[in-house]
Amino acid sequence: MKINIEEQKGWLESRLEVEALTSNKINQSLVKAFNACKQGKGLEKYLHDNAWDEDINGGTKVYLVKDRETGVIVFFFALKSGLLYRAIDADEYDLSMKEKEILDLCVKSHFDTSSELTIDDVFGWYEDESFDKDRLRKLIEERIDLKANAKLDLEQTAEQNNIMRVAKTFPGIVLTHFCKSEDNPFSKLLAFPLGFYVFWEIIVKKVLYISSILGCQYLYLFAADDTEPEPIGNSFYDYIYDDIYDEESVAIPAYKLVEYYKNELKFEEVQGMTILKPTYDFNCFSLIQPVSMLENNRKAAWIQHTDVDK
Known part of the structure; x- marks a missing residue:
């Protein structure tokens, strides 16, 4: 049976x-x-x-x-x-090619001491584009904070070898x-x-x-x-x-x-x-x-x- x-x-x-x-x-x-x-x-x-x-x-x-x-x-x-x-430069959310381009440009400009470009300047170029600007601005600010904190940690601890900051x-x-x-x-x-x-x-x-x-x-x-x-x-x-x-x-x-x-x-x-x-x-x-x-x-x-x- x-x-x-x-x-x-x-x-x-x-x-x-x-x-x-x-x-x-x-x-x-x-x-x-x-x-x-x-x-x-x-x-x-x-x-x-x-x-x-x-x-x-x-x-x-x-x-x-x-x-x-x-x-x-x-x-x-x-x-x-x-x-x-999750790597510091990894995208937690799905971004369009345009959003990815804006994020990378804003973060790079922030840490480039020779650049006077601001987030507002970059967003102004895409004023007529259709995407969630508030969300993207928040993601950019979070990415900048992450990279800044990683840089500060390196300066304070001097831990360079065998350390991966994520x-x-x-x-x-x-x-x-x-x-x-x-x-x-x-x-x-x-x-x-x-x-x-x-x-x-x-x-x-x-x-x-x-x-x-x-x-x-x-x-x-x-x-x-x-x-x-x-x-x-x-x-x-x-x-x-x-x-x-x-x-x-x-x-x-x-x-x-x-x-x-x-x-x-x-x-x-x-x-x-x-x-x-x-x-x-x-x-x-x-x-x-x-x-x-x-x-x-x-x-x-x-x-x-x-x-x-x-």
């Missing part, structure tokens, strides 16, 4: 357990048996060779999702703290690794991907707990997506997106990984701030979502699958 989504979620909750990698010495040998699909071998290698030391050293916290009945690792993920920022910082958490074992008994028993459950019911709950005791505004990741779409059942997306297919199923095109993260896990492209991207994640796509939206996004994501299941 087919059980509904909520019953499947309850069954998984009773069947799976989450354990910090280095909390149990036996995990050092257990991880050697973890087997990802062909395109996930880089993540598999990380778990085999680097995860233990990085966890011990505090660089990354690695978690194993195990089958309670067998002790087999069916999934692993890793989290670390992160930081985003307009604002945003604390975050990075989902650094997210990988399903190719050898697990759950994929064909569920009406949703195992990774979907792990993200929304395990990872998100950890992130929400962390944000309850530590300032945290964003969850972000770097998605490695260098493949072409192909039918589910023959692609690397199987190790994350592993829908049920029976004899009557019709193969449909697999989402690219980026689209999977956007559609199923509710991530979006980075806007209005700058993300720090390490060498390890070069050639990956940067995606983000506000921690404040996680609970609502979680509900919406499950509703989508519940509607599909009907």
Whole structure:
């Protein structure tokens, strides 16, 4: 008899357990048996060779999702703290080319000691232009204050090396690794991907707990997506997106990984701030979502699958 989504979620909750990698010495040998699909071998290698030391050293916290009945690792993920920022010269709001031109000119003229040009002079040139002049004037004044304060800080502290002065910082958490074992008994028993459950019911709950005791505004990741779409059942997306297919199923095109993260896990492209991207994640796509939206996004994501299941 087919059980509904909520019953499947309850069954998984009773069947799976989450354990910090280095909390149990036996995990050092257990991880050697973890087997990802062909395109996930880089993540598999990380778990085999680097995860233990990085966890011990505090660089990354690695978690194993195990089958309670067998002790087999069916999934692993890793989290670390992160930081985003908005540069002093970055535009917090969308500006037209004309507005951007006026802002840059006014700020440059203000700090040019040889220039006698004022903000009023510049605005006078565009008197007949249609844009929100009050808003733009406020943005110009804010930008001038930011740059002036940064200059003053440099003069007062003499901190020049190893210091980047920015307009604002945003604390975050990075989902650094997210990988399903190719050898697990759950994929064909569920009406949703195992990774979907792990993200929304395990990872998100950890992130929400962390944000309850530590300032945290964003969850972000770097998605490695260098493949072409192909039918589910023959692609690397199987190790994350592993829908049920029976004899009557019709193969449909697999989402690219980026689209999977956007559609199923509710991530979006980075806007209005700058993300720090390490060498390890070069050639990956940067995606983000506000921690404040996680609970609502979680509900919406499950509703989508519940509607599909009907």
